[in-house]
Amino acid sequence: MSSQILNSINHQKIEHTPIWLMRQAGRYLPEYREIRAKAGSFLNLCKNPELATVVTLQPLKRFDLDAAILFSDILVIPEAMGMELNFVENEGPKFSNKIMTEQDIDNLDLNDMLAKLEYVFAAIKNCKGELNSTPLIGFSGSPFTLACYMIEGGSSKDYVNAKRWLYNNPELSHKLLNKLSDAIIQYLIKQIESGVDIVMLFDSWGGVLSDAAYLEFSLPYLEKILKNIPQVNHLGSKLPRIVFTKGGGLWLNKISAIGADVIGLDWNINIGEARTIVPANIALQGNLDPVLLAIGDRNALKKEVTRILGSYRAANGFNNTGHVFNLGHGVLQITNPDNVAYLVDLVHELSRA
Amino acid sequence: MSSQILNSINHQKIEHTPIWLMRQAGRYLPEYREIRAKAGSFLNLCKNPELATVVTLQPLKRFDLDAAILFSDILVIPEAMGMELNFVENEGPKFSNKIMTEQDIDNLDLNDMLAKLEYVFAAIKNCKGELNSTPLIGFSGSPFTLACYMIEGGSSKDYVNAKRWLYNNPELSHKLLNKLSDAIIQYLIKQIESGVDIVMLFDSWGGVLSDAAYLEFSLPYLEKILKNIPQVNHLGSKLPRIVFTKGGGLWLNKISAIGADVIGLDWNINIGEARTIVPANIALQGNLDPVLLAIGDRNALKKEVTRILGSYRAANGFNNTGHVFNLGHGVLQITNPDNVAYLVDLVHELSRA
Numbered sequence: 046m047s048s049q050i051l052n053s054i055n056h057q058k059i060e061h062t063p064i065w066l067m068r069q070a071g072r073y074l075p076e077y078r079e080i081r082a083k084a085g086s087f088l089n090l091c092k093n094p095e096l097a098t099v100v101t102l103q104p105l106k107r108f109d110l111d112a113a114i115l116f117s118d119i120l121v122i123p124e125a126m127g128m129e130l131n132f133v134e135n136e137g138p139k140f141s142n143k144i145m146t147e148q149d150i151d152n153l154d155l156n157d158m159l160a161k162l163e164y165v166f167a168a169i170k171n172c173k174g175e176l177n178s179t180p181l182i183g184f185s186g187s188p189f190t191l192a193c194y195m196i197e198g199g200s201s202k203d204y205v206n207a208k209r210w211l212y213n214n215p216e217l218s219h220k221l222l223n224k225l226s227d228a229i230i231q232y233l234i235k236q237i238e239s240g241v242d243i244v245m246l247f248d249s250w251g252g253v254l255s256d257a258a259y260l261e262f263s264l265p266y267l268e269k270i271l272k273n274i275p276q277v278n279h280l281g282s283k284l285p286r287i288v289f290t291k292g293g294g295l296w297l298n299k300i301s302a303i304g305a306d307v308i309g310l311d312w313n314i315n316i317g318e319a320r321t322i323v324p325a326n327i328a329l330q331g332n333l334d335p336v337l338l339a340i341g342d343r344n345a346l347k348k349e350v351t352r353i354l355g356s357y358r359a360a361n362g363f364n365n366t367g368h369v370f371n372l373g374h375g376v377l378q379i380t381n382p383d384n385v386a387y388l389v390d391l392v393h394e395l396s397r398a
Numbered sequence: 399m400s401s402q403i404l405n406s407i408n409h410q411k412i413e414h415t416p417i418w419l420m421r422q423a424g425r426y427l428p429e430y431r432e433i434r435a436k437a438g439s440f441l442n443l444c445k446n447p448e449l450a451t452v453v454t455l456q457p458l459k460r461f462d463l464d465a466a467i468l469f470s471d472i473l474v475i476p477e478a479m480g481m482e483l484n485f486v487e488n489e490g491p492k493f494s495n496k497i498m499t500e501q502d503i504d505n506l507d508l509n510d511m512l513a514k515l516e517y518v519f520a521a522i523k524n525c526k527g528e529l530n531s532t533p534l535i536g537f538s539g540s541p542f543t544l545a546c547y548m549i550e551g552g553s554s555k556d557y558v559n560a561k562r563w564l565y566n567n568p569e570l571s572h573k574l575l576n577k578l579s580d581a582i583i584q585y586l587i588k589q590i591e592s593g594v595d596i597v598m599l600f601d602s603w604g605g606v607l608s609d610a611a612y613l614e615f616s617l618p619y620l621e622k623i624l625k626n627i628p629q630v631n632h633l634g635s636k637l638p639r640i641v642f643t644k645g646g647g648l649w650l651n652k653i654s655a656i657g658a659d660v661i662g663l664d665w666n667i668n669i670g671e672a673r674t675i676v677p678a679n680i681a682l683q684g685n686l687d688p689v690l691l692a693i694g695d696r697n698a699l700k701k702e703v704t705r706i707l708g709s710y711r712a713a714n715g716f717n718n719t720g721h722v723f724n725l726g727h728g729v730l731q732i733t734n735p736d737n738v739a740y741l742v743d744l745v746h747e748l749s750r751a
Binding site for chain 2: 203204205208209212213252254255256257258292294295312313314315318332334335336337339340341342344345349352373377379
């Protein structure tokens with residue numbers, strides 16, 4: 046398989062800077078909302094391989110994207126380990142039984158997990174059957190990010206409960222994070238066997254930690270996962286691994302040392318400066334502000350895309366390779382799909398010039 | 399006036415690392431809640447110089463803090479310019495008339511502003527009369543942070559409305575930010591004339607911006623303010639100016655160039671690394687995670703305080719001077735005051751050793 050995104054990650058010659066968008070399959074698309082309504086609930090949609098395949102492919106039908114990302118959710122792992130998960134409209138995910146004691150950690154069941162997640166692997170095989178040469182990205186949440194949701198029971202403002210665990214019970218926290226890492230390794234190995242071409246680790250909440258806490262409770266587990274999943278796909282080709290810590294711009298030199306092939310950037314950091322910090326053999330992914338995509342007029346979008354592409358190029362010997370264009374976080378629900386179409390074509394056009 | 403905090407900021411010999419805490423006067427203190435109830439509303443409390451003085455001094459009665467910070471709110475400026483402000487219980491500040499058009503900017507009234515803010519200057523004079531040698535910190539929100547609240551009408555998750563202004567209407571945004579800068583300059587000059595010993599600019603939301611947007615819409619206005627307020631107090635002594643952009647760890651080298659005497663750090667950055675980035679003549683303030691203060695046991699608190707003090711010292715030639723201990727953001731409401739007492743004494747004790 047040869048593609049613009051794999052070539053760019055492998056620092057080979059590209060025709061244009063490849064682009065895909067975090068949460069490119071989602072609520073901003075009317076055709077997604079239709080399927081979501083049909084499925085009855087968000088979790089039903091994740092668990093239905095046929096419908097999950099349809100929504101995975103929807104954005105690729107509309108936009109000239111360079112990769113697909115499997116439609117799923119990071120919380121299917123704790124759900125498959127026995128936690129009861131609900132997605133409450135406008136409130137996000139909720140676990141009715143949060144992790145509060147060591148017994149709760151011991152109760153997390155790894156034995157049945159992969160069998161329960163069979164719907165994910167079935168969706169991957171379906172997608173691969175439909176995608177031809179477009180790479181499919183598989184993913185998982187990071188151990189720390191999953192632990193946050195499992196301890197808080199849902200989203201959180203200050204992560205008081207999760208941090209109470211880390212600060213006051215570091216040994217138990219490590220026990221939970223190790224168990225989650227083992228689960229994620231099994232899950233990603235099976236995703237790779239099922240056919241994904243790239244894997245990505247979403248450390249969505251790593252950026253809420255202090256420097257010391259990030260280096261103790263998040264980064265080592267990202268490294269553990271990278272060390273224990275294959276570096277080649279089921280056909281024996283190189284399989285790139287993307288690591289994204291939102292709010293992790295200060296730790297790029299440390300993230301560079303754990304074995305990632307691509308580092309995801311949020312919009313806080315100047316991508317040209319990131320290019321000078323991250324070793325040249327590691328590609329960069331990012332980093333448009335998702336709010337700009339949602340509400341920006343074309344003039345504003347063009348100005349910022351030009352700046353990002355130019356900043357990368359200038360720091361990379363006037364060469365676009367090694368860059369995967371993306372947002373700095375997921376597509377917002379309020380985004381007009383016409384803006385997405387404009388962005389995708391714009392990135393291709395400006396980077397070809 | 400000589401004090402540990404002024405000595406530390408001026409890189410002179412200190413007996414211990416000085417400490418004060420953002421939002422040290424506030425809802426975590428039962429004696430504050432009593433006065434707040436008496437005042438009827440948060441805004442009434444801000445507008446009553448006698449009661450504002452009482453709550454400013456409350457934490458100094460309990461804890462061995464090295465500075466007082468005037469009890470007030472950053473939103474008194476837009477309120478004094480004619481915007482209708484309410485603090486809704488558990489929802490935070492709300493403006494009933496948000497900034498939506500150029501006419502709304504033109505309607506902001508600078509002429510009566512200082513007269514309306516007389517209660518602030520009266521509270522400063524009261525506090526100074528009570529404080530003896532403990533320095534009093536005056537403050538303002540940054541132009542960008544005030545603009546966020548004024549455009550959003552309150553707090554926000556993604557700052558969609560504020561960013562719509564910045565991205566799609568940069569000229570009008572600059573008009574608003576310039577007008578706010580002028581207001582802040584007048585306000586801080588009057589605070590200084592009234593007797594504050596230190597001033598601090600809170601750029602609480604600068605960290606939600608992209609690198610390019612921060613450099614265009616926040617940093618230049620912080621610089622404009624620093625260039626236009628006195629560098630000496632009403633008695634002719636040096637008056638330090640603290641700049642704090644929450645989430646601004648990636649921009650320390652740029653913040654260092656605008657004329658601040660102290661740079662505030664949130665808890666994301668390693669303070670020792672910050673010390674190597676920021677020129678030696680600029681002091682650093684920070685940077686304990688406020689959640690740790692709220693929920694940490696003594697063992698966890700001691701471990702992290704030891705780490706922060708040690709990290710600073712090691713990067714500063716094994717010398718504590720130039721460091722002002724603080725949190726990386728305000729004291730959380732759920733904080734146990736006993737933890738604050740423990741922290742203040744711990745910082746003093748460990749830094750004396």
